[in-house]
Amino acid sequence: MAKLFGSSGVRGLANVDLTPELACKVGMAVAAYAKAKTVVVARDTRVSGSMLQEALVSGLLSSGTDVYLADIVPTPTLAYATMSMHADAGFMLTASHNPPQYNGIKVFRTDSLSYVDADQEAVEKNVKEQSFALSDWRRLGKTIPLNAGQIYIGMALKAVVLKKKWRVVVDPGCGATFKVAPDMLKAMGCKVTALNAQPDGHFPARKSEPTAESLSDLANVVKTLGADIGVAFDGDGDRVAFVDETGAFVNFDRSLAGYGAYALKYSGGGMLVTNVEASMCVETMAEKYGGKVVRTKVGDIYVSEAIKQSNAVFGGEPCGAWVHPKIYYCPDGPLSAALMLKALEVENKSLSEFISEVPEYITRRENIACKNEQKYSVVNKIGVALKADFKNFTDYSTVDGVRLALKQGWLLIRASGTEPLIRLTVEGESVKEANDITQKATAIIHKQVEAELK
Numbered sequence: 001m002a003k004l005f006g007s008s009g010v011r012g013l014a015n016v017d018l019t020p021e022l023a024c025k026v027g028m029a030v031a032a033y034a035k036a037k038t039v040v041v042a043r044d045t046r047v048s049g050s051m052l053q054e055a056l057v058s059g060l061l062s063s064g065t066d067v068y069l070a071d072i073v074p075t076p077t078l079a080y081a082t083m084s085m086h087a088d089a090g091f092m093l094t095a096s097h098n099p100p101q102y103n104g105i106k107v108f109r110t111d112s113l114s115y116v117d118a119d120q121e122a123v124e125k126n127v128k129e130q131s132f133a134l135s136d137w138r139r140l141g142k143t144i145p146l147n148a149g150q151i152y153i154g155m156a157l158k159a160v161v162l163k164k165k166w167r168v169v170v171d172p173g174c175g176a177t178f179k180v181a182p183d184m185l186k187a188m189g190c191k192v193t194a195l196n197a198q199p200d201g202h203f204p205a206r207k208s209e210p211t212a213e214s215l216s217d218l219a220n221v222v223k224t225l226g227a228d229i230g231v232a233f234d235g236d237g238d239r240v241a242f243v244d245e246t247g248a249f250v251n252f253d254r255s256l257a258g259y260g261a262y263a264l265k266y267s268g269g270g271m272l273v274t275n276v277e278a279s280m281c282v283e284t285m286a287e288k289y290g291g292k293v294v295r296t297k298v299g300d301i302y303v304s305e306a307i308k309q310s311n312a313v314f315g316g317e318p319c320g321a322w323v324h325p326k327i328y329y330c331p332d333g334p335l336s337a338a339l340m341l342k343a344l345e346v347e348n349k350s351l352s353e354f355i356s357e358v359p360e361y362i363t364r365r366e367n368i369a370c371k372n373e374q375k376y377s378v379v380n381k382i383g384v385a386l387k388a389d390f391k392n393f394t395d396y397s398t399v400d401g402v403r404l405a406l407k408q409g410w411l412l413i414r415a416s417g418t419e420p421l422i423r424l425t426v427e428g429e430s431v432k433e434a435n436d437i438t439q440k441a442t443a444i445i446h447k448q449v450e451a452e453l454k
């Protein structure tokens, strides 16, 4: 059997890879693994959500587990409700930012962290060996409706108190934040205009992944209305993206670094956590406020885990998944949006002014063809050549692929998870630096690929 769980839980084409049978088995397997008495189940707006939820819940009930049904809410709302209800697990039916034909099951623990590799392996084993703990008919579980949105907004109102009546345009992209995000911002006193706030699992308005292209309507509305800020989320609401008051899309790395610096400033230093792909502007900003940066593998669970382990002040990935460990460990789009407003209020700055303090470096990305059978071996062996050719490197890391930090930039070489490619990411302080590093690194990769073929 192929591996069920990836870094974001079970994910696949609905009714092809992720069938009701599998959803039911995952329910039974987690119930057995977590010895779950109560769990919380929620879903995003995807068309297949209801079908998969019925099957998952059936598996849970058959195991004697009581299920709080939160209906359609964002992933962070589900994770927070799981913690708040002291439930033994939380299940989110979502494929995050993926196209509408996909779905997935992401599982959370009581402490709001999603299942780590060890948990996932144990559940996979239960599914494979059909090692379930079905209950006697007299002790089957029951379902109980849960207003998770209310619990979540209650938390957010305590965490963020705004003085200014911010004019905010919200774009849930027809996803799971369609109600919670506008309701939360209104409750905080913002003047909210909502765009694409009708729940629709076909995602007709825009791609569920927030990007500069997919948020062009949001940018136009912010500009036309003269609003202070535009905020958007991915399909399940664990990512946030911003448009500034001029209608410009804010680069993800710069918003992450800017907010991270603010968090450090008011905690008197500490740790920031991000993944190996994030811009070095995170380090530049952290150093300004006496902070240090820990870099993890790509995947929000690795960031959340490292935040907990290193007792970090803040952390996130440059896709907009930000974690606020003072509250909990799940990446949270709507809460990040509210906390960003608070930061602007405290700093008395517009979003464009806030972001302008973060340096803008030059990024280059190249894909080098390499057979699937050889790509991992190439990446494993390339460190020696890299270190020999970039003698002035300041840090060498193999936490995810190979990452070399240099004086005026860095490079990252990873094997593509899905395609016969090796991916090179480069950043430089200037165009010249970025081009020089890219040229040199590309030549080294080509040489290693050829050597592997011999």
Ligand code: MG
Residues within 6 Å of the ligand: 095, 096, 097, 234, 235, 236, 237, 238, 239
């Ligand atoms: Mg997501």
